[in-house]
Amino acid sequence: MRVRVVTDTGEEIEEPFLLRLTGWTEARYFEEAPEDRLWEFQEGEVIVHSPATPQHQRLVGFLTFLLKGYVEAKGLGEVFNGPAVLRLRPGWVKEPDLFFIRRERLSGVQEKWVEGPADLVIEVSSPGTRRYDLKEKAGVYAESGVLEYGVIDPERREVVIHRVDHPGYRVGAMGESRLASTAVPGFWIEVGWLWQHPLPPALRCLRQILGER
Structure with missing residues (x-):
């Protein structure tokens, strides 16, 4: 389901959306949220x-392959995809596109959720989620200790x-350069790969x- 919008020219297009439903409890969420x-x-x-x-799914799948393959090769921990649940604290439950938990913290993997914070979280944004991802989620992840x-x-x-060891939690935007992770030692990507x-x-x-030939 998407929101139908009529443009100035009368054309109907479908826009991504975020729908907020009030009056829920965490217990109800775990009972009724679809898998x-x-x-x-x-x-x-x-x-x-x-x-x-x-496009979103292709990009998430590409990143998952890279991160999961690297983490498994190095024995660093485990990689998850939403709708796997990351419980940052009571009352704060997110389903990131992609997140990494280092090996020393895998005891936090429960039957219904992963007890956070995660070491690395990645979200693939869209016009409908951009503000939510860049502002609201960044604040929640920073406060809960996502590295x-x-x-x-x-x-x-x-x-x-956004990095917890950087003043203001935000490092900045990158368009084409190589990006090295601080939460996953040795892992990097060429940002230009993502736009191909x-x-x-x-x-x-x-x-x-x-580093293989």
Whole structure:
């Protein structure tokens, strides 16, 4: 489901959306939130995301392959995708596109959720979620102790990085340069890979990251 908008020329287009439902409890969220859709919970509100686009899913899948492959090769921990639940604290429940938990903290993986904070969170943003991802989520992740938070914006072709050890939590936007993670030692990507159509072969990119020929 998407919101239908009529433009000045009379054309109907579908826009991504965030729907907020008030009056929920965390217990109700865990009982009723669907497993196949992105629903998040924060301080009495359920936040429902519009369905992901194919472009969004391709990009999330590409990043998951790279990060998961690297983390497994190095034995660093575990990588999860939403709608896996990251419980940052009681009353703050998010379903990030992609998040990493280092090996020493895997005891926080519970039956229904992962007890946070995560070490790394990545969100692929859209016009409908841009403000939510860059402002609201950044504040929540910073306050809950997420070490590194990246927002990938394909429309603007930029990645905004937030790091807990950086003043103001925000490092800045990157368009094409190489980006090295501080939360996942040794992991990096070429930001330019993210804007290619089609995306580059993920296995070739992973081998570059691992330093293989």
